[in-house]
Amino acid sequence: MAEAYDAARMAENVAAIREKMAAAAKSAGRTPGDVLLCAVCKTRSCETVRESAALPVDLFGENHMQELVEHFDAGAFLQKPAHFIGHLQTNKVKYIAPYVSMIEAVDSLKLLREINRQAERCN
Numbered sequence: 001m002a003e004a005y006d007a008a009r010m011a012e013n014v015a016a017i018r019e020k021m022a023a024a025a026k027s028a029g030r031t032p033g034d035v036l037l038c039a040v041c042k043t044r045s046c047e048t049v050r051e052s053a054a055l056p057v058d059l060f061g062e063n064h065m066q067e068l069v070e071h072f073d074a075g076a077f078l079q080k081p082a083h084f085i086g087h088l089q090t091n092k093v094k095y096i097a098p099y100v101s102m103i104e105a106v107d108s109l110k111l112l113r114e115i116n117r118q119a120e121r122c123n
């Protein structure tokens with residue numbers, strides 16, 4: 001799959017999003033710095049994710065275990081946190097636990113218990 005990545009366009013988009021976020025935060029009586037920008041990097045190469053991480057985004061969202069591990073191991077997030085977003089199978093928790101700072105969606109008590117078990121294992 002060919003990937004069209006335009007660094008200048010991405011920088012402009014992030015700047016525009018940041019402006020909208022700041023305005024929304026202020027209108028809600030919040031400090032703009034309290035709101036985080038999560039870049040979702042589904043189906044992107046490690047190089048593209050790395051270039052995106054150089055922009056003012058706060059964290060990355062992944063919804064495929066294999067891509068999360070690949071991007072993390074390649075250093076593509078530039079030490080920014082990664083969240084797992086979307087559906088997660090209980091048997092996959094052990095594979096992503098060492099890599100994520102948060103799992104955004106939990107749809108069963110069984111999954112929650114496994115996340116807790118793996119989180120304790122990873123400290």
